[in-house]
Amino acid sequence: MATTRHWADFQYEIYLNGMTGAVPRLPTDLTRLEELAGHRLGPGPVGYVAGSAGSGSTARANRAALDRRRIVPRMLRDVHERDLSVEVLGRPLRAPLALAPIGVLSIMHPDAECAAARAAAARGVPYILSSASSTPMEQVAEAMGDGERWFQLYWAKDRDVTASFLDRARAAGYTALVVTLDTPLLAWRPRDLDQAYLPFLHGVGTANYFSDPAFRAGLAKPVHEDPNAAVTHFVGMFADPAKTWPDLAFLREHWDGPIVLKGILHPDDARSAADAGMDGVVVSNHGGRQVAGSVAAADALPRVVEAVGDRLTVLFDSGIRTGDDVFKALALGARAVLLGRPYAYGLGLDGQAGVDHVIRCLLAELDLTLALSGHAGPGSLTPDDLTGESA
Ligand SMILES: Cc1cc2nc3c(=O)[nH]c(=O)nc-3n(C[C@H](O)[C@H](O)[C@H](O)COP(=O)(O)O)c2cc1C
Ligand SMILES: CCCCC(=O)C(=O)O
Numbered sequence: 001m002a003t004t005r006h007w008a009d010f011q012y013e014i015y016l017n018g019m020t021g022a023v024p025r026l027p028t029d030l031t032r033l034e035e036l037a038g039h040r041l042g043p044g045p046v047g048y049v050a051g052s053a054g055s056g057s058t059a060r061a062n063r064a065a066l067d068r069r070r071i072v073p074r075m076l077r078d079v080h081e082r083d084l085s086v087e088v089l090g091r092p093l094r095a096p097l098a099l100a101p102i103g104v105l106s107i108m109h110p111d112a113e114c115a116a117a118r119a120a121a122a123r124g125v126p127y128i129l130s131s132a133s134s135t136p137m138e139q140v141a142e143a144m145g146d147g148e149r150w151f152q153l154y155w156a157k158d159r160d161v162t163a164s165f166l167d168r169a170r171a172a173g174y175t176a177l178v179v180t181l182d183t184p185l186l187a188w189r190p191r192d193l194d195q196a197y198l199p200f201l202h203g204v205g206t207a208n209y210f211s212d213p214a215f216r217a218g219l220a221k222p223v224h225e226d227p228n229a230a231v232t233h234f235v236g237m238f239a240d241p242a243k244t245w246p247d248l249a250f251l252r253e254h255w256d257g258p259i260v261l262k263g264i265l266h267p268d269d270a271r272s273a274a275d276a277g278m279d280g281v282v283v284s285n286h287g288g289r290q291v292a293g294s295v296a297a298a299d300a301l302p303r304v305v306e307a308v309g310d311r312l313t314v315l316f317d318s319g320i321r322t323g324d325d326v327f328k329a330l331a332l333g334a335r336a337v338l339l340g341r342p343y344a345y346g347l348g349l350d351g352q353a354g355v356d357h358v359i360r361c362l363l364a365e366l367d368l369t370l371a372l373s374g375h376a377g378p379g380s381l382t383p384d385d386l387t388g389e390s391a
Contacts, residue, residue, distance in 0.1 A: 030358060033345035045107040049102075053289055066296075076374075082376045084363065088315070091176075094123070097326070097339060103199075105344065109348055118144060123359045124147075129150070130208075141174070157242075219233055258313075264282065264284070265283065265294065265304075267304055274311040283314060296319070314333060317340060330378045
């Protein structure tokens, strides 16, 4: 009998380690990480990561939309050999998961993006580096070796900065470009406002910008001589509320790899993405951090899949916390999911090992949920595997 290595093997590894008295350093229920991080890390950083727009209704709706859908398990379907691999944007992945772009991770841990990226690379999970990273993109690339990496673009007002980012990303081996459209401005975020805390203004640099020649060319003085001016320049130019759909032609001309638009919720926007020659979309409301009162991401997903599922790669994020959440997103038609806050907490609590723990827990739970529901891999999932609101 073939001995396939399954993600679920992590379960036995934990029990076997327990025979020597060891228990996992972090909870295996990833929903518990936020509270733990709240006890161990500063209120500013944890508030920034955990917080969302307005009164938090979108973040709550994201959870409710996933919880409301229930899995209908099937029996006697030979699931002893399982394979979670999928192809995404022409790249073979070991599992339908990528780490979402999260800016300024140095507020969570001094090893910041490099630690998260190393953990992802070691498990064969793509790492999506934020434009607003606290580490230059070249350094993160080096930390990852040949790990799969994608670059998230905040589409700057300054064309030269955007062009420079694309050149640097290409040279550093980032294969796909993820263009975030839902953050032309930062939303009203009361948890940060009440603490008057924004990482960039608290001495946490976005070294990815500060190390960029085109960005530096826009400063009157070098960053070290006037860091406040550099931060102010960053906040004023990192995104551009004046952009419209025809502007995508610039990105298509300057990037020859796959381009994915992140933050799509309306089927017509998904169609526009396909018409503009894009390769994929991420159905996402930025984890509830941008539009308060927004449609839940899982409620938007089926309509986007129906509109463009045959033309574009549809990815999903916002609210994923457990293996069954991933199952549900895939059953609704997503090709893979992005994970946000849980890995940031894992990083904050235990560095690279904490991110590794989060990846392994999520994928072990997904593997077991698939198996126990009668699926040997993501390929056999359909909306019929869920109750009720599959549309
Ligand atoms: C602290 C924090 C920073 C983020 N920074 C970025 C960013 O720089 N670029 C981006 O496209 N999305 C950013 N996001 C959004 C994530 O990529 C992702 O869409 C979201 O976290 C998914 O929801 P989840 O946290 O519920 O998994 C950020 C999210 C958090 C929590
Ligand atoms: C200026 C970077 C914004 C980071 C971000 O996307 C978020 O806080 O949600």
